Amino acid sequence: MASLSSWKEIPLGGLIKEPQSSRYNKTGSWRTERPVLEQDACIRCTLCWVYCPEPAILELPKPYTTKKGIKYNVTYEINYDYCKGCGICSQVCPTKAIKMVPEVS
Template structure:
């Protein structure tokens, strides 16, 4: 349901007749604050990935070298299409590598 359809174009009673169509419903627009990961501070511990209720933390096979020269094979990023900005990741991050930044229109 990415485009806003008229009442004549919606299934009767608002039934969802297509399983797993919730992925089409980009819920990220609800967000008032966005989490931003400091890739240099992040220790790749997966706590944010574990706690995210959506889940909107992406674990990517993307190598990263920190400013201090430490090499990681993984990178964690936020899927902003679905992240609702609840802030749990920022709260749980043991090294405070995630900051909540206000969304500005």
Template sequence: MSTAKNNTGSWRTERPVIDQDACIRCRTCWVYCPEPAILELDKPYVTKDGRRYDITYEIDYDHCKGCGICAHECPTKAIRMVPEGVEE
């Protein structure tokens, strides 16, 4: 939680990107993130195959250091690390 008051996003060489259709909302990324960089939002989402979720996970890039723990721990591999500066 050391970055809560400091923006550390400029430290990254890679950033996590969440595939919302592959995410099963298990909270694993949220639990393992060492900083307050993964946000659990009350934001409904419907996947392309019709699964409905009441919450959505998003990355707060101002606080994400790019450590990759979220991508490593994700059981469905819904999070991948991409080089910083590459548009998705």
């Protein structure tokens, strides 16, 4: 019966050789549903930005005025390169400004 290797003989694994290399892993390709954000329904509460596990919600310094004339200094947008379509943002949004729709290629 072959003897087992000691832990000192096992090669190192899980090394991160290049910091921030996870940006090359575009997790958006996993998605079956995509979140669609309705800017006029968004009250800029930040909850989607806080809860997104990727994070794939971007908080951008882009002014936006709603059709009713409400002015905001920031805009939330979704980075579809990394959004996995988990739907958490849609669940936490208090105004239902984010709807999940089927992903079509």
